[in-house]
Structure formats: structure tokens, C-alpha cells
Amino acid sequence: MPNAVAYMMLLAWPLVSLVLFRRLPLERAILWCIIAGYLLLPPVAEFDLPLVPDMDKFAIPSIMAFGLCTFMLRRPVPLLPRHPAALVLVLLFVFGVIPTVLTNGEPMLFHKIANADPILILNHQLPGLRWRDVGSVMINQVIVLMPFLIARRYLSTPEAHRDLLLALVLGALAYSIPALFEIRFSPQTNVWVYGFFQHDFSQMIRMGGYRPIVFLPHALWLAFFVATALMAAAALARTATAERRWRLGLVCGYLFLLLIGCKSLASLAYGLVFTPVVAFAPLRWQLRMALVLGLIAVIYPMLRNAGLIPTDDVVAYFETISVDRAHSLGFRFDNEAQLLARAAEKPWFGWGGWGRNLILHEESGEILSIPDGRWIIVFGTFGWLGYIAEMGLLALPLVLLAWAARKTSVQSFSPYAAPIALILAATLVDMLLNATLIPVTWMCAGAVLGYAERLIYPGLFRERPALFGGIQAMSSETSAPTKRSVI
Known part of the structure; x- marks a missing residue:
């Protein structure tokens, strides 16, 4: 069962979100509120409130990003798309x-x-x-759509696209530290911090070693996140100046090695297939x-x-x-x-x-x-x-x-x-x-x-x-x- 730290983190995330929106540009505040919440908040732990969906690591960051953007910054989010099919x-x-x-x-x-x-x-x-x-079910559907609606309005410019890709890369690089530790010593981070293991431990053992999971629901989710970050790094390297391109190339190599360590065949296949396309294809x-x-x-x-x-x-x-x-x-x-x-x-x-x-x-x-x-x-x-x-x-x-x-x-x-x-x-x-x-x-x-x-x-x-x-x-x-x- 989750310990008190897990529930304190969920309760503290609205305050963290408020700090992000006060100190960062709007686009980056939205990105880090949702991405950091996904990476850091405890899995499984949730607040079961009456008549509303469970408040967990997915719902709380989405609600805070939408609410702070709309009510604190007075930057309204259109609720319906313009294209008739999307509407x-x-x-x-x-x-x-x-x-x-x-x-x-x-x-x-x-x-x-x-x-x-x-x-x-x-x-x-x-x-x-x-x-x-x-x-309750309709409210849950609206909460699920909040990141979609926010991104449609405020993350749909080339500059915001670059910030999105950069946030994925930085998030994966930061996550690589506990991930590498778990690859070497077994997945224990969530146990030490939040007091429980979030899945079946036997599924974390592959190829004679361990698969990292950190604070995500499953090791496959972490592997896929690393694969998306690898594609994001390749996209940034492609458009970077010559001086920064070699650094991003090293980041791609590092993330690829981390992806291998995640021991997920599907995510490794995504990295091998999509990364060259992102880097070189028209x-x-x-x-x-x-x-x-x-x-x-x-x-x-x-x-x-x-x-x-x-x-x-x-x-x-x-x-x-x-x-x-x-x-x-x-x-x-x-x-x-x-x-x-x-x-x-x-x-x-x-x-x-x-x-x-x-x-x-x-x-x-x-x-x-x-x-x-x-x-x-x-x-x-x-x-x-x-x-x-x-x-x-x-x-x-x-x-x-x-x-x-x-x-x-x-x-x-x-x-x-x-x-x-x-x-x-x-x-x-x-x-x-x-x-x-x-x-x-x-x-x-x-x-x-x-x-x-x-x-x-x-x-x-x-x-x-x-x-x-x-x-x-x-x-x-x-x-x-x-x-x-x-x-």
C-alpha cells in the first residue's frame, strides 16, 4: 500500500504546479506540470472522492494545468476544435x-x-x-481531454513543438539516473520512496537482468518513454547548429544505450526504425x-x-x-x-x-x-x-x-x-x-x-x-x- 509520502506528493502537486506557472513561460509550465507529474508522482496511489473520478498522477497534473492556465493566467482554452471532424x-x-x-x-x-x-x-x-x-464518467472524459485541448491552443507553434521535444529529452535524461541504478541493482526506487512495488516483480526480470520501472506503472512504459525521447533528441539534432549537433548526437547514443538496458523488444524496435527516419528522412x-x-x-x-x-x-x-x-x-x-x-x-x-x-x-x-x-x-x-x-x-x-x-x-x-x-x-x-x-x-x-x-x-x-x-x-x-x- 502507498505510504504517507505518496499521498503527500499528490497533495503537493497543485502547489508545485502553481510555482511552475508563476516562474516559467506558459508553454514550458504546461509541459513540466504534466510531464514531471507523470514521471515523479506515485503510481496506483489515488484519492477516491465521491461522484468524481479518482485523483491520481494522471488527473491531478491535467486539472492543474488546465485550471491555472484558464483561471490564474487568464489564458482561456477553447473547448471545441475548429475542424468539424475533430469537433x-x-x-x-x-x-x-x-x-x-x-x-x-x-x-x-x-x-x-x-x-x-x-x-x-x-x-x-x-x-x-x-x-x-x-x-462522473463524463467528468473523467473531460479530464482526459484537458492536455489535448491545452496543447491544441498553446503547444501548436514551432517554438512550442521544440519545447515539447526538449522536455521529453530532458525528462528522459533525468530519469536515466534511477533507471540505470535499477538496471544494475533491481527496481526498488518506488519501494524506497512510496513504500510499495507497483506491479508484478517477476515481469521486471528479463534476459538475466532487471528492467527499470522507477515511478511508472510498468517497465514497458518507461522503455517506451525512452524510445520517444530518443526520437525527440534525433529531431532536435537534425535542426541544431553544427556546434550543438554533436552534443545532441551523444545524447542520442546515450539514450539508445539506455533503451537497450530497458530490455523491451517493442520499444527497441521503435527506436531502431523511427530514429533514423526522424534524423534523415524528408x-x-x-x-x-x-x-x-x-x-x-x-x-x-x-x-x-x-x-x-x-x-x-x-x-x-x-x-x-x-x-x-x-x-x-x-x-x-x-x-x-x-x-x-x-x-x-x-x-x-x-x-x-x-x-x-x-x-x-x-x-x-x-x-x-x-x-x-x-x-x-x-x-x-x-x-x-x-x-x-x-x-x-x-x-x-x-x-x-x-x-x-x-x-x-x-x-x-x-x-x-x-x-x-x-x-x-x-x-x-x-x-x-x-x-x-x-x-x-x-x-x-x-x-x-x-x-x-x-x-x-x-x-x-x-x-x-x-x-x-x-x-x-x-x-x-x-x-x-x-x-x-x-x-
């Missing part, structure tokens, strides 16, 4: 949970048969969702690659649901690389198949929360399935409606950026937008296997969407934005398009 998806994301709650009012009962008599005895139950849960190829990967990530669950993915062949291929990895992948596929069958009972609106979407023992209510991929969690919880809303919001910025780049000159296009789009696309791919959707991902999506909207609607944020949309600008922020476009 519809935001509304669907927030209000689409209403039919989920209304169609899951029945409790789930678990019975056992008495040994002496054939009498059913109520052993356990999961409550049904009530009308009061509508407000921007148009980066955008095309991000778009293709984003579409694959969105379409895969549909193909998986239709049984068109040859899972047996995929597992057999990975057996040629590593038996352990093949076993892990096969376990994930088996759980996906069970959870898909469960989700098929309520395909449109899902089963709602409290574990109702999981496979449960009919007598004890014990959880028999382990959902790994973010997509299967969303699909089982909110059905196709929720899946389309969430994955659509994350993938649509890639589509709009590629579309806007077709009419934008190379000289006027942000050199950092494509690398952030690739980081977002890599996250979408990783979400097929892991639930690695975090506020940083929503920030990347918002930053890409906001920049794409600036290109599509010149002058979008020139004037003080209105509460909804902020589209009353008079002058252009982007240069006129030329014949030589990015795409």
Missing part, C-alpha cells in the same frame, strides 16, 4: 458515454452452489451503472509514414474483430526470434480473443467500468482475463462508439497534418511537427499491445491537431480565442503556400 469526435468522446451508462444498469451477480443442498448462494456482485454515474516521408501507421493502428482492431489477423503465423514468426517473446505475444492474443467475445455481447456501447468488460469467474467473480492493449480496453468498456471517438481523436491529427502539408511550402512548415506526428503514430501502434495512453500522448495529439488547424485556417489563434473554437481571428499566421509543398 464531432470531441463531442462523441464526452457525450458518447451516456448510452454506455444507460444500457448497463443491471448488476452482475456471481453465485456458488452449496455443498449440502443445490441452493444458489450469492457470493459476489458488480453493481450496475446508475444515472449518477453519467456525470519531412514528407515522415508525414506519410506517420499517416500509414496511424491508419494501421485504427484499422487493426476492426480486422482483429473480423478474424482477419493471422495470429498463429505472427506467434510462429516471433518464436524464431525469442521463445519468451512469442509466449508473451500468444498470451496477449488469447486474452484478446476472450475479451472480443465478451465485447461482442454489447458491441455498440460496451459494458461500462468496474471491470464489467472483463472475463470473470462465474462463482467467485475473480478476474480471469488480462487486457493489455488499450484498444481492447476501450472497445470492451465503451463499445464501437467509444473506440471510434478515442482512436479517431488520436489519429485524426495525423490525417489533417498530412492534408495541410500538401498546400504548405517546405520553408514555412515546422521542422518539429513531423517528428511529433511520428511519436504519436508510434504510440498508436504500441497501444495495440499495451495500454500506454498517457497525458503526454494527448499533448502530442493536441499539438499536431492545433498546428494542422493553423495551416488549414490561417489566423485561427491570432486574436484572443473565444471559449468555443476561437475562430474570430482577422490576420494570417502562416505564409502563403507555394508550389513546392511538403507532401
